[in-house]
Amino acid sequence: MTAEPRRFVIVGNGAAGTTAAEHIRKNDPESDVTLVAGEPYPLYNRVALPIFLRGRVQERNVMMRTAEVEEKRGVRLLLDTWIEAVDAKEKTVVTREGRELPYDRLLIATGGTPKPLALPGADLHGVYQFQTLDDTKDLIARIQESRSAVALGGSYIGYELAEAFSHRGLHTTWIMRGDRFLRRLLDPDGGRVVDLLARDRGVCVVYNDWSEEIRGRNGVPGCVTTVNGGDYAADVVGYGIGLDYYTELAQQLGLEVDKAIITDEHLRTSNPDVYAAGDVAQFYDVIINQHNQMGTWDNAVSHGRLVAQNMLGQNLIYTEVPTYVTTMFGSRLSVLGLTPEQHPELEREVQVNFDTRKYRALFFYQGRLVGAVIIGVLKGRRKIEEVIKSREPVENRRALFDLLGPIEEPEVLED
Numbered sequence: 327m328t329a330e331p332r333r334f335v336i337v338g339n340g341a342a343g344t345t346a347a348e349h350i351r352k353n354d355p356e357s358d359v360t361l362v363a364g365e366p367y368p369l370y371n372r373v374a375l376p377i378f379l380r381g382r383v384q385e386r387n388v389m390m391r392t393a394e395v396e397e398k399r400g401v402r403l404l405l406d407t408w409i410e411a412v413d414a415k416e417k418t419v420v421t422r423e424g425r426e427l428p429y430d431r432l433l434i435a436t437g438g439t440p441k442p443l444a445l446p447g448a449d450l451h452g453v454y455q456f457q458t459l460d461d462t463k464d465l466i467a468r469i470q471e472s473r474s475a476v477a478l479g480g481s482y483i484g485y486e487l488a489e490a491f492s493h494r495g496l497h498t499t500w501i502m503r504g505d506r507f508l509r510r511l512l513d514p515d516g517g518r519v520v521d522l523l524a525r526d527r528g529v530c531v532v533y534n535d536w537s538e539e540i541r542g543r544n545g546v547p548g549c550v551t552t553v554n555g556g557d558y559a560a561d562v563v564g565y566g567i568g569l570d571y572y573t574e575l576a577q578q579l580g581l582e583v584d585k586a587i588i589t590d591e592h593l594r595t596s597n598p599d600v601y602a603a604g605d606v607a608q609f610y611d612v613i614i615n616q617h618n619q620m621g622t623w624d625n626a627v628s629h630g631r632l633v634a635q636n637m638l639g640q641n642l643i644y645t646e647v648p649t650y651v652t653t654m655f656g657s658r659l660s661v662l663g664l665t666p667e668q669h670p671e672l673e674r675e676v677q678v679n680f681d682t683r684k685y686r687a688l689f690f691y692q693g694r695l696v697g698a699v700i701i702g703v704l705k706g707r708r709k710i711e712e713v714i715k716s717r718e719p720v721e722n723r724r725a726l727f728d729l730l731g732p733i734e735e736p737e738v739l740e741d
Contacts, residue, residue: 338435339363342604345630351400366406379490431637437605438569447540453563472561483566499558501532515678519685523655593633603629622650660704663697682736693719
């Protein structure tokens with residue numbers, strides 16, 4: 327008599343969840359894998375949404391999977407399905423429709439939802455968050471009817487919106503609370519390089535200010551007024567002010583939760599049959615010997631591969647160096663490993679050239695290289711990753727800049 331296939335339920339079909347589901351089936355073809363998707367779409371490339379918003383690719387280029395592909399791989403995909411409850415004792419999750427899904431191992435890879443914009447006028451047609459495929463399509467439709475735009479937020483989302491609006495030919499204003507873009511990552515020199523790149527593209531950047539009201543006309547935005555008395559034309563408004571993570575299932579299970587779900591270095595939660603991966607996982611990072619959280623596609627894919635193996639019985643430790651790379655107003659922004667966004671105590675070494683619009687910062691922890699941020703074409707990435715992974719003390723920190731090439735030569739890309 328053969329044993330019943332092991333049952334795996336994965337909640338969340340983003341990069342982490344889909345990667346985990348497919349790797350479980352690949353390594354255990356007899357397993358029973360259910361992948362629960364809150365959206366009506368199979369996996370799509372969230373990294374491609376900014377270039378879709380700019381009009382550089384079509385929607386078909388964003389899609390990565392189909393229901394038919396998942397079926398062929400043996401993954402049961404439940405689209406447009408929300409999990410309402412979970413029972414740790416019975417080891418079942420229950421959908422909004424009342425369907426029970428039993429599991430032997432459960433993976434929570436639910437990510438988060440954008441924090442709401444709590445302002446008068448935020449509910450006008452033409453005011454959008456920017457996270458999902460549907461958000462992107464709504465923004466594109468509104469952009470096509472617009473001449474002016476405001477992007478709100480000093481994080482990656484705020485920048486991606488500002489770049490897309492300006493690339494589409496809209497008169498663009500970018501408003502942020504802080505005195506520079508990514509103020510927890512970039513120092514003032516890095517902030518100035520981004521400011522120069524933005525202004526090179528005609529973007530009006532407003533610092534140390536915030537929207538007070540989005541004033542409408544005929545049910546759509548007309549302008550954004552600010553706390554400091556600014557008044558900026560806006561036929562369309564996009565915002566990115568952070569995420570609230572979906573930790574409700576973890577809380578129902580009695581798992582340890584901080585701002586996200588706490589896991590060990592194997593991505594296992596305080597319940598040995600439950601794992602977390604991707605943006606929603608606050609995992610123990612052996613590089614710095616403390617918990618960490620990373621919201622990048624690269625990190626989510628790496629989490630998915632590793633957690634699949636561990637859910638099948640391995641005991642692998644997460645040691646990858648996540649990266650984030652994007653175009654930036656005709657240049658490029660690259661982030662590797664750990665940064666002061668996660669750990670403000672990191673030490674920093676900086677190179678900057680305002681004329682060539684280049685900036686490089688290397689981040690150190692207890693004498694070891696743990697991360698970097700580069701504005702300009704990134705060379706020497708593999709070498710930098712090797713130094714980070716080695717976990718060896720670095721004697722000559724400035725010499726590491728030689729791996730990245732000269733900073734005096736302009737390397738502006740066409741976007």
